[in-house]
Amino acid sequence: MALNRDGMERKTVDLLLRDCAAIPMDQLGRVLERVDIAIDGDRIVALGQDLPYVGRQTLDGRDHVALPGLVNAHMHECLTRGLCEDRELSRWLTEICFPLDAAYTPADITAAAGMNQLEMIRSGTTTFIDIYRHPAAAAAVTEQSGLRGIFSPQVIDEPTGVGEALADTENLIQAWHGRGSGRIHIWVGLHAPYSCHPESFTQGSELAQKYGVGLHTHLAETRWEVETLQARYGMTPVQCLERWGCLTSRTLAAHCVQVQPEEIDLLQAKGVRIAHNPSSNLKLASGIAPVLQWLRQGIPVGLGTDSILSNNNLDLFEEMRLAVFLQRLTSGDGAALPAEQALWMATRGSAACLGLEQEIGSLEVGKKADVILLDLRAPHLWPRLQGSLNNLIAQVVYAAHGSDVSTTICDGKILMHNRQVLTLPEEELRHQVGSQATDLCRRAGL
Incomplete structure (x- = not known):
């Protein structure tokens, strides 16, 4: 039995993101520090500090910021x-x-x-x-x-x-x-x-x-x-x-x-x-x-x-x-x-x-679990300041690249973790794309 700090039993969820910063986009400019995100099925069920949950799968979010997909x-x-x-x-x-x-x-x-x-x-x-x-x-x-x-x-x-x-x-x-x-x-x-x-x-x-x-x-x-x-x-x-x-x-x-x-x-x-x-x-x-x-x-x-x-x-x-x-x-x-x-x-x-604002676009309880984790450890994202000097949103918009994304989750399913895509065969696709594109250009007369 998993217990929280107060000795109460922790609930089990499918996926738990632990101890990450978050820009939930539930309101403009809001930044959260050291929060957990609990995901069960395809939905976010809780977001906050030291949540009373245990995950069937748990991802360490330290030195990362969680964003809506x-x-x-x-x-x-x-x-x-x-x-x-x-x-x-x-x-x-x-x-x-x-x-x-x-x-x-x-x-x-x-x-x-x-x-x-x-x-x-x-x-x-x-x-x-x-x-x-x-x-x-x-x-x-x-x-x-x-x-x-x-x-x-x-x-x-x-x-x-x-x-x-x-x-x-x-x-x-x-x-x-x-x-x-x-x-x-x-x-x-x-x-x-x-x-x-x-x-x-x-x-x-x-x-x-x-x-x-x-x-x-x-x-x-x-x-x-x-x-x-x-x-x-x-x-x-x-x-x-x-x-x-x-x-x-x-x-x-x-x-x-x-x-x-x-x-x-x-x-x-x-x-x-x-x-x-x-x-x-x-x-x-x-x-x-x-x-x-x-x-x-x-x-x-x-x-x-x-x-x-x-x-x-x-x-x-x-x-x-x-x-x-x-x-x-x-x-x-x-x-x-x-x-x-x-x-x-x-x-x-x-x-x-896209008419989907009630389902996606922010990290909120009840919404679809479309979440990405951005790795903040690369030098182009330093320094990471908090408190009254919090610069996280500015770093994400002005300094981050798509290649800084370490984890991609859609509908509660992990599609990529630690930069490894889990749902598509990358090397096989690379060869398929090269061959198919060459043939397409030939057929198009280019």
């Missing part, structure tokens, strides 16, 4: 990176992305999903939304990896043959929504208003409403997009989506770099959520998004990496840091977007963007 609010599970670089968006899509997209097979996506999900596990992301090709193949990998994933089949009408068909989305919802012990969700995915017909957006919005799921799209990413839609429809991208019935509280719009102030008012009034992708916006010269204005108006804002083609990694720690620096550059305000706000965007904000 990070949430990637926009990405594509692509197979290639570092290939045919240095083009602006319209050329990049036409010359690289669309030829590759047309050549993808489910086998390619199986390899891509293995690589992307392995990278996310190793960098502390436990939940993601993927808008891309052959989503059933990617969802099957998620059953094995243990991550929490939303899959939105990327419908593209023009050019033909490079995306998914809206008609197949309903079948995917019926076959996959709720699988993986509830970790897998299916949304409607429409690439962009310049690549999808108006009727696809209208029908997609109706389908999302029918099944009570979200709708994910790219919106107002570049000036080229704005000019293209003005020439084609006489409207901006935001105006197009409003006309087509797609600006609703179910809509998650990626980028929104080139939105006008009055359009931000409209997005707020319609309840649209926004995924901010600072690295991608920089790499593709899309611009600096008006994040401060979104936040001032109460729009839910999350952080995304975009794809390994346009980033080229899936490290949300890097996105937090860049998000802050870009807003300070464009505003001229060295206090704009504080570190705790950036961390909120990568956790609670992204969770709200």
